[in-house]
Amino acid sequence: MRNPDEPAVTADGWRPSRLQQERLAYRRRQTVRSGLIAGVSTVVVLVLVVVGIGSTPGWPRVRETFFDVDRGWEALPVVAQGLWLNIRVMIVCAILIVIFGLTLAILRTLRGPVFFPLRMFAAAYTDVFRELPLLLVIFLLGFGVPALQLRGLPNQAVIWGGAALVLTYSSYVAEVFRAGIESVHPSQRAAARSLGLTHRQTLRFVVLPQAVRRVMPPLLNDFVSLQKDSGLIAVLGVIDAIRAAQLETAEDFNFTPYVVAGILFVALTIPLTRLTDYVARRQGWYGGGGGPV
Amino acid sequence: MNPRTAVAVLAAALVVGITACAPEDESSGAAPTPSSADACSKDKLALKTPGTFTAGTDKPAYEPWFSGDDPTNGKGFESAVTYAVAAKLGFGKDQVKWQTVQFNAAFAPGPKKFDVDVNQISISEERRKAVDFSTGYYDVDQAVITTAGSKIAQARSIGDLADAKLGAQVGTTSYTVLRDVVKPKQTPGVFDTNDLAVQALKNKQLDGIVVDLPTGFYMVNAQLDDGQIVGQLPGGGETEQFGFVLEKGSALTPCVSQAVDALKNDGTLAKLRQEHLTTETASGRELTR
16 A cells, blocks of 8 residues: 555655555554544544433423523623623733732842842732632722722722732732742853843843743633633622623523623633644743753 | 453443433423312422422522511511411411522522522513413512712603613612613613622712612611612513412412412402511602603
């Protein structure tokens, strides 16, 4: 069996030995066989799952309650409008979180006794805000601050909800950045300093670029999580995707709008994840040794 | 384990697992209409637990529908009505058991753990696709409440509310009325509970709340220092009613409906309304369209 893609004779007149050709043919056969088996096995499992779930007595009721296509289309505009709030909150908060998180991480990794108060502040901050339940922070800021009735402060729910997200998530992201900064080998700093770079330049041109690249995947984790947690500010009265779905569900006790919201969230996150992976691979960001050679 | 055995085991596990998890099919025939009173006699009722009338409601259970977050005390309108219905069906006070049922769980698919759920749930044709309702035990009016000195305190018509920031509880018909009848220019605030809406009103994050009238009176009288009822909202067509929620196709539905109707006809419901709900109406302050 000859593979038409493979020239029997290469440009320089070399042709694989009979043994090598047999090897190649065997490998090709093995590949095809594995593919076929994997395909059949997948189909069998899927059929079993579909038939299994489809034959349960409650399935018709579940299908009309959760997977009613017409109801889904009907709810889509309202849920999508709610999702738009999630997206706006997420974008604004993400920018602020990166700024605050990075600042905290840098404060915490400053060296020298004179910076002790700053290090202590950063450590205390991350300790407190990582332990506090996000919902509590949202309630405290969202209902507590407006209750003070201070002049000049906004009292829109979305602003205080966003502030709570920024405060809490900054502490997570600060720890991620700190891990990245501390993972840069001391020899890098030493080399940069011996080349005459100042502390600030070392941080700016040598340490941070490497640190940020290394923590890209966990950072993305935090932002996907932020996207979903942005819905928590709905407790302050604003309408996000999940709250919009809840309102739709209350009309006729059909849960399909929730499923629609779920699909929208997934559809929003997957491209972001793939894009980050792609950029990271292209830039050779992964791997401590500077990526694949 | 070689691949062939693995496949066989996996397939077997799937089949066994799925069939083992499959519950007995519930008989979901049409509910029989009781031809006579004795079809609803106590020993013939299709109950979750024989000899016990199981009623569900959410926790916390709110005033003035319940009193002191305790549905078992018979104080509070819905608690009293539930005991009255149970009595009509032949259950003494000690044979009524209460279950905590979250609002969402009251209409989730699948078997229910209650015979009836009573939670200020409004009857609607759309909702009937998912659950059974008894006949209505209370006619609901929606009202707008606010605090003294707010920009809608003097509102006389629905048009006067157009620019206000209004709130309502999620999943309620109050929200539906707010959206479809008031049609405010600003997106309404939607809260998990009425208590949170009241908090937002106190914080001046809201100008007003749309809520059913008895709850509105309770808020104004007990929860707000300077609360006031702006006025009642005209309904969107037919009268809105609260009803008992039962499992879809429950054989108990006609019997509960019969009991509710009997209580309506003999004046018990009216008596309980006077006893437990502020009977003053805001009809003098009906907001015009």
